[in-house]
Amino acid sequence: MSSNNKLGMNHDHVGGHFKWEIEPKCCSMLKDAVDEQFVFVSNFTDEKFNQFYIMPLMANGELFRSDGLPIHNCPWCGEKIRARKLYDSAKG
Numbered sequence: 001m002s003s004n005n006k007l008g009m010n011h012d013h014v015g016g017h018f019k020w021e022i023e024p025k026c027c028s029m030l031k032d033a034v035d036e037q038f039v040f041v042s043n044f045t046d047e048k049f050n051q052f053y054i055m056p057l058m059a060n061g062e063l064f065r066s067d068g069l070p071i072h073n074c075p076w077c078g079e080k081i082r083a084r085k086l087y088d089s090a091k092g
């Protein structure tokens with residue numbers, strides 16, 4: 001596994017560095033997109049699920065904006081995203 005942190009983000013924001021407590025189950029694309037580091041998972045939670053976001057790129061490959069663009073629904077199937085990271089200290 002490569003340690004791809006080109007975007008300068010916290011490691012635990014980046015796909016592949018955490019385990020799921022609740023995997024995204026809407027379709028196979030969303031979980032794969034996290035694994036591929038196309039979609040990121042914030043430590044912010046909305047109700048009981050983590051906030052997901054994407055880092056939009058411009059045509060030349062530069063970041064379109066320095067912060068992520070939050071997404072609430074899966075870009076592929078349109079279902080509301082319901083997933084949660086597993087935290088070691090998670091209780092309740």
Ligand SMILES: [Zn+2]
Nearest residue numbers: 026027074077
């Ligand atoms: Zn989906």
